[in-house]
Amino acid sequence: MDFEAFNSSLEHEVPPISLTVQLEALWYDGKGQWEKAHDLINDLTDNQSAHVHAYLHRKEGDLWNADYWYRRAGQQRPATTLEEEWRALVKRLL
Numbered sequence: 001m002d003f004e005a006f007n008s009s010l011e012h013e014v015p016p017i018s019l020t021v022q023l024e025a026l027w028y029d030g031k032g033q034w035e036k037a038h039d040l041i042n043d044l045t046d047n048q049s050a051h052v053h054a055y056l057h058r059k060e061g062d063l064w065n066a067d068y069w070y071r072r073a074g075q076q077r078p079a080t081t082l083e084e085e086w087r088a089l090v091k092r093l094l
Helices: 003-011 021-030 034-041 047-060 063-072 082-093
Strands: none
Touching: 003 021, 003 082, 021 034, 021 047, 021 082, 034 047, 047 063, 047 082
16 A cells, blocks of 8 residues: 555545554544544554654644653654654555
8 A cells, every 4th residue: 555545545434454553543643533543552662653652642732742752762753744744654654
């Protein structure tokens, strides 16, 4: 699956079955379902999950918590828009 197919899948009611949990969280976020996205990623501690978790808290506006998760992911909070970060995360995880 490429980014265009992923993005087009947001028109459906359910995510594609082949997605990792990290991509599924980003899919739900793309649908405007922040809480569902957060619930999927909340208890995971690997670097990819931590990065998605950081992005979600950045989007929420909780920058202290976001920065904690960016550090856990070995990342820094990007100086990009949320939309740009979402696209970059999706593309990296596909």
